[in-house]
Amino acid sequence: MTKVMIVYFSKTGNTAKLAEAIAVGASEAGAEVVVKPVSAAKPTEMLDYDVVIAGSPTYYGHSAGVLRTFFDESVSIHGRLNGKIGGAFATSAYKSGGNETTILDILHAFMIHGMVVKGQHSKDHYGPTSINTPNEPDIKDAKKYGAMLVNLAERLSNV
Numbered sequence: 001m002t003k004v005m006i007v008y009f010s011k012t013g014n015t016a017k018l019a020e021a022i023a024v025g026a027s028e029a030g031a032e033v034v035v036k037p038v039s040a041a042k043p044t045e046m047l048d049y050d051v052v053i054a055g056s057p058t059y060y061g062h063s064a065g066v067l068r069t070f071f072d073e074s075v076s077i078h079g080r081l082n083g084k085i086g087g088a089f090a091t092s093a094y095k096s097g098g099n100e101t102t103i104l105d106i107l108h109a110f111m112i113h114g115m116v117v118k119g120q121h122s123k124d125h126y127g128p129t130s131i132n133t134p135n136e137p138d139i140k141d142a143k144k145y146g147a148m149l150v151n152l153a154e155r156l157s158n159v
C-alpha cells in the first residue's frame with residue numbers, strides 16, 4: 001500500500017482545509033495517509049513514506065518560515081529521499097498573491113532531494129491552491145491531486 005505524508009503549516013485554517021482534502025483524495029485512491037501540522041512533524045519522518053506533500057500559506061511570496069526551517073533541517077537526511085514523490089499546495093489572500101511561487105519554493109526543496117514532482121496539464125498546473133478559504137471546486141481539485149499522486153506512486157513502483 002502506498003504511504004502518503006501530508007505536512008503543512010496553517011495559522012488561520014485555509015491551508016489545513018486543502019491538506020484534509022488532499023488526504024481524502026489520497027485515501028480514496030487506496031493509500032495509507034498521515035496528515036501532520038509541521039509543528040508535529042520531524043523531517044526524518046519523510047523517510048517512511050512513498051509520497052510527501054507539503055503545503056503552506058503564502059507569506060511574502062514564499063512558504064512560511066516554519067516550513068522552510070523544516071526543509072532546512074531535512075539536510076540531515078539528504079540523499080535518502082531520492083526517488084520518492086513530492087507534491088505541494090498553497091493558499092494566499094490574492095489571486096496573484098504568490099501561490100505559484102510558494103508551491104515552487106516547496107517543489108525546489110523536493111527536487112534538490114532528488115524527488116519526483118508532477119505537474120498537471122489542466123486546472124492548477126503546479127498544485128492545489130485557494131484564495132483564502134478553499135471553495136468546493138478547490139476541494140474537488142485538491143482531492144483529485146491527492147489521488148493523482150497515489151496513482152503515480154503505484155505506476156512508478158512497477159517500473
Ligand SMILES: Cc1cc2nc3c(=O)[nH]c(=O)nc-3n(C[C@H](O)[C@H](O)[C@H](O)COP(=O)(O)O)c2cc1C
Nearest residue numbers: 010011012013014015057058060061092093094097
Ligand atoms: C505574514 C503574512 C504574509 C502574507 N503574505 C501574503 C502574500 O505575499 N500574498 C498573499 O496573497 N497573501 C499573503 N498573506 C495571506 C495568507 O497567505 C492567506 O491568508 C492564507 O490563506 C492563510 O493561510 P492559513 O489560513 O492556512 O494560515 C500573508 C499572511 C501573513 C500572516
